[in-house]
Amino acid sequence: MHYFRHGRIGPFVVREPLVLGHEPSGRIVDTGPGVDASRIGQRVSLEPGVPCRRCRYCHTGAYNLCPDIAFFATPPVDGAFAEYVVIADDFAHPVPEHVSDDAAALLEPLSVALWAHRKAGTGIGSRVLVAGAGPIGLLVAQVAAVQGAAEVLVSDPDPGRREAARDFGATAVRDPAADDLSGAGVDAFVDCSGAPPAVLAGLAAIAPGGRAVLVGMGADEMTLPVSALQGREITLTGTFRYAGTWPSAVRLAASGAVDLDRLVTGHVDLDHVGEALAPGPEQVKVVVRP
Ligand SMILES: NC(=O)c1ccc[n+]([C@@H]2O[C@H](COP(=O)([O-])OP(=O)(O)OC[C@H]3O[C@@H](n4cnc5c(N)ncnc54)[C@H](O)[C@@H]3O)[C@@H](O)[C@H]2O)c1
Numbered sequence: 001m002h003y004f005r006h007g008r009i010g011p012f013v014v015r016e017p018l019v020l021g022h023e024p025s026g027r028i029v030d031t032g033p034g035v036d037a038s039r040i041g042q043r044v045s046l047e048p049g050v051p052c053r054r055c056r057y058c059h060t061g062a063y064n065l066c067p068d069i070a071f072f073a074t075p076p077v078d079g080a081f082a083e084y085v086v087i088a089d090d091f092a093h094p095v096p097e098h099v100s101d102d103a104a105a106l107l108e109p110l111s112v113a114l115w116a117h118r119k120a121g122t123g124i125g126s127r128v129l130v131a132g133a134g135p136i137g138l139l140v141a142q143v144a145a146v147q148g149a150a151e152v153l154v155s156d157p158d159p160g161r162r163e164a165a166r167d168f169g170a171t172a173v174r175d176p177a178a179d180d181l182s183g184a185g186v187d188a189f190v191d192c193s194g195a196p197p198a199v200l201a202g203l204a205a206i207a208p209g210g211r212a213v214l215v216g217m218g219a220d221e222m223t224l225p226v227s228a229l230q231g232r233e234i235t236l237t238g239t240f241r242y243a244g245t246w247p248s249a250v251r252l253a254a255s256g257a258v259d260l261d262r263l264v265t266g267h268v269d270l271d272h273v274g275e276a277l278a279p280g281p282e283q284v285k286v287v288v289r290p
Pocket residue numbers: 002112131132133134135136137155156157158161176192193194195197198214215216217218239240241242
């Protein structure tokens with residue numbers, strides 16, 4: 001959506017025509033040399049970024065940081081709004097028959113949420129604040145609930161989105177325009193809005209020793225309350241996609257612990273991709289069915 005609307009995400013700039021789409025599922029129709037041909041016909045969820053496998057990040061498992069990763073729909077690599085794509089066989093993860101095509105596609109944003117929680121250090125009994133109740137925030141909230149968080153606070157200015165958050169694991173919702181979150185004392189704050197005011201409000205809500213994880217992409221730069229971060233020893237990190245999340249994502253979808261199908265509010269074909277990329281606030285996830 002950032003590429004479609006703004007032509008860039010941080011340092012990644014679209015300079016020539018680019019096929020978008022990086023949350024794909026499908027069925028294997030053919031295999032290349034050296035790949036197990038018995039996989040033809042298998043239903044798969046595609047992990048859209050294939051790293052170089054040779055650099056120090058790849059060697060230590062932090063392959064999301066690989067400088068040579070080829071990631072669908074990140075310039076200059078074309079994405080998955082297409083009938084056919086080619087990907088390394090180990091990045092085509094098999095999904096059980098009872099996981100829908102839509103859910104298999106949404107293992108990608110689920111992976112973003114799983115990675116955010118890994119960075120946030122959340123677990124049973126945690127108090128978590130999530131800013132932004134778009135697809136990513138709703139998945140972060142769901143995963144918090146599945147992990148046994150004691151409190152899952154979700155803030156969003158949009159009343160419909162706050163309502164959705166209640167359906168997806170929030171124990172309470174907040175309107176950032178009306179509710180003061182400072183002093184809430186959460187263990188972890190996960191920003192899924194990219195809005196600087198949300199980040200500042202979230203930082204003020206963290207208990208001493210807590211963590212802040214910036215997932216949302218909006219402002220490239222913002223001013224931070226340094227003395228508050230120091231005085232409360234807050235750990236602040238960003239996240240970049242994910243690494244090694246598909247196996248757990250597949251299991252969470254297969255067991256029904258995380259509900260992905262309910263995030264889907266519409267479908268379009270390849271001729272109407274623009275509608276999926278400019279959804280109204282009433283839409284959560286629009287899936288493209290080629
Ligand atoms: N770091 C990563 O690897 C990564 C991966 C995927 C997505 N993202 C980013 O995560 C963000 C969320 O993605 P999405 O698809 O859910 O987007 P989205 O635009 O659907 O959701 C953002 C939500 O934030 C809400 N919001 C706006 N201002 C707010 C405020 N002050 N306080 C609280 N909420 C506020 C909006 O109303 C909206 O519901 C995007 O910025 C996206 O680019 C990052």
